[in-house]
Amino acid sequence: MGIQPLSMLLSLLAAAAPLSEPHPMAEERFRQWLLESDLQQLELGCGEPLIGASNGRRQQIRDRLLVLHPAPQSFELVMANANALLTCGSADSAARVLNRISPAVGEERRRWLRLRWQAAAAGLDHREAARALRRLVNGDLIALANLDLGDGRLGLDQLASHEAALGREEEAAALLMLAPNAQRLAQAAEWLAVLDAAAADQLLEQALDQAAADQAWGLAVELLELQLKLQLAAGGDGARPRQRLQRLAAQLDDRYSLWRLEGGDDLDLELRSPRQPGGHAAVGDSPDPPSP
Numbered sequence: 001m002g003i004q005p006l007s008m009l010l011s012l013l014a015a016a017a018p019l020s021e022p023h024p025m026a027e028e029r030f031r032q033w034l035l036e037s038d039l040q041q042l043e044l045g046c047g048e049p050l051i052g053a054s055n056g057r058r059q060q061i062r063d064r065l066l067v068l069h070p071a072p073q074s075f076e077l078v079m080a081n082a083n084a085l086l087t088c089g090s091a092d093s094a095a096r097v098l099n100r101i102s103p104a105v106g107e108e109r110r111r112w113l114r115l116r117w118q119a120a121a122a123g124l125d126h127r128e129a130a131r132a133l134r135r136l137v138n139g140d141l142i143a144l145a146n147l148d149l150g151d152g153r154l155g156l157d158q159l160a161s162h163e164a165a166l167g168r169e170e171e172a173a174a175l176l177m178l179a180p181n182a183q184r185l186a187q188a189a190e191w192l193a194v195l196d197a198a199a200a201d202q203l204l205e206q207a208l209d210q211a212a213a214d215q216a217w218g219l220a221v222e223l224l225e226l227q228l229k230l231q232l233a234a235g236g237d238g239a240r241p242r243q244r245l246q247r248l249a250a251q252l253d254d255r256y257s258l259w260r261l262e263g264g265d266d267l268d269l270e271l272r273s274p275r276q277p278g279g280h281a282a283v284g285d286s287p288d289p290p291s292p
Contacts, residue, residue: 025051034064039077042068043084052088062090071100075108082115091123110136114149121158130162145179157184164191182207182216186223189230197234201227221248221257 025033030051037045042061045051052058065085069077078101085094098116103109113136120129133155137143144155156179164172173188180188185207189200204227211220224245231238242261249257 022050024049024054030057034060037064039065039068039080039084043087046084046088058088062088062093065090066093066097073100075101075103075112079111079115082119086115086119086122091119091125094119095123095125095128117149117158121162124165126162126165130159130166133159133162141175142178157187160187170195180206182210182214182219182223185210186226190226193230193233197230197236200230204230217248217252221245221252221254224248225257225260 033045033051034042042065046058046061052061062085065081065088069081073081078097082094082097085091085097095116098112098119101112103112113132117129117132117136120126120132133144134141136155137147141156141159144159147155149155149158156175160172160175163169163175169191173191176184176188185203189203189207192203193200204223207223208220208227211217211223224241227241228238228245231241245257246261248254249261
């Protein structure tokens with residue numbers, strides 16, 4: 001009997017026990033399904049509890065995907081196979097499949113490099129992830145500043161994060177300075193704080209100036225909190241950021257930040273930062289701009 005569509009198999013499984021919770025696919029049927037399923041069915045099955053019911057079964061599906069279509073294969077098939085392995089949680093195997101091809105310059109190469117980055121990032125291979133991003137823009141790192149990698153992740157921020165994870169904080173900070181905004185300045189300051197506390201503090205001052213210009217008062221509070229934390233960690237007294245934070249929090253009626261400054265130990269459920277969803281001091285315009 002040929003392989004049945006996944007939806008039909010699931011219907012049969014559910015019908016087998018109509019008065020109780022559905023049971024996982026029987027072992028014998030699973031082995032048959034594993035051998036007869038195509039790539040799409042294997043990918044769907046990996047996330048279906050009635051089929052990929054255990055880590056052991058998911059691993060068998062991943063093993064099957066890895067050998068289902070050995071090289072040489074078409075570009076689209078290799079990409080689909082790698083995507084399926086990522087869906088099944090095997091970033092390393094996805095990278096191995098992607099290594100079977102090396103597209104020439106063009107849209108196929110860009111798609112291939114993006115998927116190589118995705119696989120490397122998922123597998124915490126920061127060196128390979130950084131390499132894929134650099135190759136994706138042919139070394140034009142400014143182009144990464146607005147390159148959307150999905151879920152709001154921008155290429156420049158991702159590259160900087162990979163470099164920092166490799167212990168190259170100075171290079172990571174320098175990358176963010178290619179297209180600075182308040183958030184990138186703050187992240188760069190945090191990475192540089194141990195190496196050069198004065199430079200980090202100056203970056204935070206620039207970030208605060210930008211937040212004030214944008215009337216992003218919630219962000220300004222967060223920047224002052226970070227500045228206070230870094231100054232204290234560097235052995236300073238943090239007096240200036242503390243005073244500025246107290247003043248700004250009072251102007252914003254941010255009782256939660258004031259409570260934190262006072263060293264509150266127990267969480268007061270009545271205190272909520274107005275910068276949280278629905279709070280009145282969220283990032284936005286203010287008719288009477290405070291001064292951070």
